[in-house]
Amino acid sequence: MEVPVEQKIPLGALAELLGGRLTDPAKAGEIISGVSSLDAAGPGQLAFLWKEDYAEAAKRSEAAAIVCREPLPGARAPQVLVDxxxxxxxxxxxxxxxxxxxxxxxxxxxxxxxxxxxxxxxxCSVGAGAVVERGARIGARSQIKGLAYVGRGVVVGEDCTIHPGAVLLDHVRLGDRVVIWSGAIVGRDGFGFVQDAENRHTRIPQVGGVVIEDDVEVGPLTTVDRGALEDTVLRRGVKIDAHCHVAHNCEIGENALLVGYARMGGSVRIGKNAYLLQDAGVSSGRSVGEGAILGTCCHALHKDVPAGATMGGCPARPAMQHRRIEVSLARLPEMRKQLHRLEKELAALRARD
Incomplete structure (x- = not known):
């Protein structure tokens, strides 16, 4: 990553900025103009080492300097030592x-x-083409960027960022330092219908809201539906990636993480510090316990997920059990041939009798 000219800085000053110590003071005047990975860094670029697994890569790095915790004997680049x-x-x-x-x-x-x-x-600021409807409240230093939409009675806390094209529909409430990325829709009516005697689907009016607490991030093209009666709630520190779906009346616990394409049905409960990895799903009414992990493509369909569990597969199973099943599935063609051979041998033995 190349840093613009006005951001270039001497290595010694950069070490002071980071609260570190430069191992080779003679290099203090070298200009740092970019930041990159250990493998890709070159002259004028800074790299970071925070896992000892990459110590050998750090020693070989062509970076102008490496920020690390301990000195690196044999490294070609000087180091900035930080805690x-x-x-x-x-x-x-x-x-x-x-x-x-x-x-x-x-x-x-x-x-x-x-x-x-x-x-x-x-x-606070409201950008070009943005719309803010009657009764909305925008907190101090919050940014409503161009083409964003803020509906009637919406409350946006302090230091929030509503990116271009994001939509906050009526009566959504945001805490402080919330980030809503482009294309996200918060406060859509939940997907609730009843069927009449002629099998026609009639929408159930959704009169609940959406409450998003402090320090939450909602990724691009993600949808968060309002509740039917009670609110849909995203607790403090929740982070949601792109293309995710939070259905009506769900509650996502503090610091939970939803990775791309994670989704859930209505009235789901996700415990704090839980992880839903790529394409994970939770069926309506199910719960995922505190600190639990649903692996990639894992779907909790029929049972709640206990606290601390690591799950895989569809339907969700304990991760080790899922791995054993996957290993067995890979052997099925061979096992099928063995079964046919054994059936023939058994038939031959019976024929002798």
């Missing part, structure tokens, strides 16, 4: 990101549509 290399990386990348993606200027763009009665907090 926590991963935290140092996040600090540096956070500053680079802030420079590359500055916030919108406070205020309402002339091409935005903001209805009467909207409360705009201090230093």
């Amino acid at each position: 926590d290399p991963q935290a140092a990386m996040l600090t540096l990348l956070g500053q680079v990101h802030a420079l590359r993606h500055p916030p919108q200027a406070p205020g309402v763009h002339p091409d935005a549509s903001v209805a009467e009665g909207v409360h705009l907090g201090e230093d």
Whole structure:
């Protein structure tokens, strides 16, 4: 990653910024202009080592300097020694990101549509083409970016970012530091219908809401449905990737993580610190316990998942059992041939009698 010219910085100053110690003070004046991986880094670029598994790669690296915890004997590049290399990386990348993606200027763009009665907090911003409907409240320093939609009575907390094209439908409530990515739809009516005597489907009015607590992130093209009566709730610290679906009346516990294409039916309960990996699914009314992990393509269809369990397969099974089944499935063609051979041998033995 090449850092723009105005962000270039001497290695010695960078070491001070990260609270580290440079092992070769003679290199303090070398200019750092980018950040990259250990394998890809070259002259003028910084690399990070936070797992000892990659120590040999760090020693071979062509980086201008390596940020790490302990000295690396035999490394060609000088090192910046810090207590926590991963935290140092996040600090540096956070500053680079802030420079590359500055916030919108406070205020309402002339091409935005903001209805009467909207409360705009201090230093918040509304971008070009964004729509904010009557009764909405936008907290201090929050950004409603271009072409985003904020419905009637929506509450957006402080320091939130609603990215271009994101949709917050009526009466959704967001805490502080919430990020809603482009194309996400929050507050759609849940998928609830009843069938009449003539088998026609009639929508059940969904009068609940969506409550999203502090520090939650909702990925692009993800949908979060409002509840039928009670609210759908995303607790503090939940992170949701792209293309996920949270159905009506679900509750996602604190710091739970939903990876791309994870989805669930209505009234699901996900415990705090649980993980739903790629394409995992949870059937309506089921629960996933605290700290549990549903592996890729794992579907909890018929049973609740206990706390701390690691599950795989469809339907969900304990991960070790799922692995044994997968190994056995791979042997089925061979086992089928063996079975046919044994059946022939048994038939021959019976014929002799």
